[in-house]
Amino acid sequence: MTTARRSDATRAAILEAARERFAEDGYERATIRAIARDAAIDPSMVMRYYGNKEGLFAAASEIDLDLPALGGLPSRHIGAVLVTHFLDRWERDDVLTGMLRVGVTNTAGAERMRAVFAEQLGPIARGVCPDPAEAPRRAALVASQVLGMALARYVLRLPPAVEMSADEVVAWLGPTVQRYLTDPEP
Structure with a gap:
């Protein structure tokens, strides 16, 4: 060798x-x-x-979220596709869950998670939101949903969050993520 x-x-x-x-x-x-x-x-x-x-x-902590290409996707499906993708990632990636744990307890971990989501989710938000200048805010709102569910389901293991099927999580969170990304400002 x-x-x-x-x-x-x-x-x-x-x-x-x-x-x-x-x-x-x-x-x-x-x-x-x-x-x-x-x-x-x-x-x-x-x-x-x-x-x-x-x-x-x-x-x-270099994490590739491996976000799906959304280019040819009808915009009304973006929220469901993203939530499904994140659930799949959390289900099969213990390292991602571990990094979330570190992110909530350590400054360096929090900074790393912020950077990962800004660098990888930001361009998606920029590409689909009505005003690209709003992309950072909208990406942060999406992150609040997917990270919040990941914390509840995979770290804290709150029984109602754990017991929901993936389809139920997508049905609840998909429309919210969709609204955050594509609706006009409230």
């Missing part, structure tokens, strides 16, 4: 271990030593590649 391949494999192992450890323990309790142990490497390697815990967290 070449040095570059070993380096890539080591980085990947560190990031995987860091994502799991941050999701499990939160930012404050996760340690470089525990992450290195999970990745089966020396802690100095973590420091070599990422500098410090903050640098490692920044790299580990």
Whole structure:
């Protein structure tokens, strides 16, 4: 194996271990030593590649929401499509749930979540809202809905939120997300 391949494999192992450890323990309790142990490497390697815990967290919290392309979609379906997409992501991505936990308890985590949603949801809002200047506000409103449901359903595990089927969640939240994105201002 070449040095570059070993380096890539080591980085990947560190990031995987860091994502799991941050999701499990939160930012404050996760340690470089525990992450290195999970990745089966020396802690100095973590420091070599990422500098410090903050640098490692920044790299580990790179999240691609993999938002759907909405270009050819009739605008009346945008809310339901987005809510369905977010539910699918939360259902299959424990790291995303872990990052939400970190985001509500840690300043760096909150900043990372803000950036992810602004960078990835902002362009969607800009592309569909009546006034592109309103996109940041509308994206924040959409984030309030999807993050609120994720917090209730996957972190706090509120029984009524957990017991709802995905179709029910989409039926409740889809129209609200739709309104936030495409309706004229109230």
